[in-house]
Amino acid sequence: MSEKIALGSVADLPAGRGIRVDYGEHRVAVFRVGDAIYAIGDRCSHAEASLAEGELFGMEVECPRHGSEFNLETGLPGSFPATKPVPVYEVIVQGDQATLVIEDGAG
Numbered sequence: 300m301s302e303k304i305a306l307g308s309v310a311d312l313p314a315g316r317g318i319r320v321d322y323g324e325h326r327v328a329v330f331r332v333g334d335a336i337y338a339i340g341d342r343c344s345h346a347e348a349s350l351a352e353g354e355l356f357g358m359e360v361e362c363p364r365h366g367s368e369f370n371l372e373t374g375l376p377g378s379f380p381a382t383k384p385v386p387v388y389e390v391i392v393q394g395d396q397a398t399l400v401i402e403d404g405a406g
């Protein structure tokens with residue numbers, strides 16, 4: 300089973316920085332890169348800093364606490380100290396509306 304959460308218009312999502320979306324146990328960091336929307340787990344896999352507050356470099360977000368960089372498509376860290384991936388969430392874009400999909404068990 301999955302839940303769909305409306306994120307609103309793509310154009311209204313900030314470019315170059317994240318927003319945090321909380322849904323139940325899920326804490327999700329959402330990013331807009333051009334017209335594409337990406338969503339990964341907001342809790343850094345190293346020490347749970349908020350990745351939505353990190354700086355975006357292309358397709359990588361830098362953890363604001365210790366600097367590990369996470370890929371927005373894979374959730375994989377590209378640098379230490381984090382060694383484990385964060386979850387990746389599906390985002391559906393229809394027209395100009397973006398929807399976050401949360402699967403049970405993810406996150």
Ligand code: FES
Binds near residue numbers: 345346379
């Ligand atoms: S909390 Fe993110 S790298 Fe340490």
